[in-house]
Amino acid sequence: MCSVTSCCASRLPRDLKPENILLDSGGHVVLTDFGLCKEGVSVGGTMQTFCGTPEYLAPEVLLGHTYSGAVDWWELGNVLYEMLHGLSPFYSRSKAEMYENILHAPLQLHISVSQSARSLLQDLLEKDCTKRLGGEHDLAELQGHTFFLSINWDDLLARKVPPPFIPNLSGPCDVRCFDPEFTLLPVPASLGLSDMLGDVANGAFPGFSYMPPAEVV
Numbered sequence: 332m333c334s335v336t337s338c339c340a341s342r343l344p345r346d347l348k349p350e351n352i353l354l355d356s357g358g359h360v361v362l363t364d365f366g367l368c369k370e371g372v373s374v375g376g377t378m379q380t381f382c383g384t385p386e387y388l389a390p391e392v393l394l395g396h397t398y399s400g401a402v403d404w405w406e407l408g409n410v411l412y413e414m415l416h417g418l419s420p421f422y423s424r425s426k427a428e429m430y431e432n433i434l435h436a437p438l439q440l441h442i443s444v445s446q447s448a449r450s451l452l453q454d455l456l457e458k459d460c461t462k463r464l465g466g467e468h469d470l471a472e473l474q475g476h477t478f479f480l481s482i483n484w485d486d487l488l489a490r491k492v493p494p495p496f497i498p499n500l501s502g503p504c505d506v507r508c509f510d511p512e513f514t515l516l517p518v519p520a521s522l523g524l525s526d527m528l529g530d531v532a533n534g535a536f537p538g539f540s541y542m543p544p545a546e547v548v
Contacts, residue, residue: 346364346384346387346406347362347387347403347406347407347409347410348384348387348406348409348410349410349413349414350364351363351364352410354494354496354498354508356498356500356503357490357494357497358494358495358496358497358498359490359494385426385429385430386409386419386421386422386429387405387406387409387410387419388430388433389401389402389405389406389433389460390405390433390434390458390460391460393430393433393434394434398460399460399466400465400466400469401460401463401465401466402460403465404455404463404464404465404466404473405455405456405460405463407455408420408451408452408454408455408456409456411448411451411452411455412452412456415441415444415448415452416441420438420439420452420456421433421436433458434458438452438453438456440452440453447476447477447478448478450476450477450478451464451476451477451478454476464476
């Protein structure tokens, strides 16, 4: 788990979506699920692994091109759009049609969207990654956008900005804010040591050389 504002510039989440954005007990936003995260990426660095959630994939990823940290800003644009419109901007039940929309369909914005938000979404959801907001100077470009002019970034990083919503929780184990669809799922039994060793012996983890200490065995 990682604070949104403290997420290191050398780390690319590559799977930013509403399901991976949570609130802590104080109401501050945190990111989770870094299973597709790529670390050690400097500004301007590129990758080519095809990964991510279909409706949030950036055009350059779909096209199989090398890509930069600009893919995360595209995903942020998708999340902001969904927060304002209730659905991701290029969504379709047909995956093929959705991919076609991502690559070629124009961005449709509701008339109620403010001018600054409209500008931000257009800049983040720019299909040409070389022109996308954040593509050249990363976070600094977003901080200078008119949509964020009222934000004191130092206070935000220090968690001094009062959150608009603070969960009413009884303690660290209170999961009332999570959908029962997830909290009522059975908890799988942990793998026993013999199961783990058997998986290693059967080639489930090629190249994995770790063995537990003798005293554990």
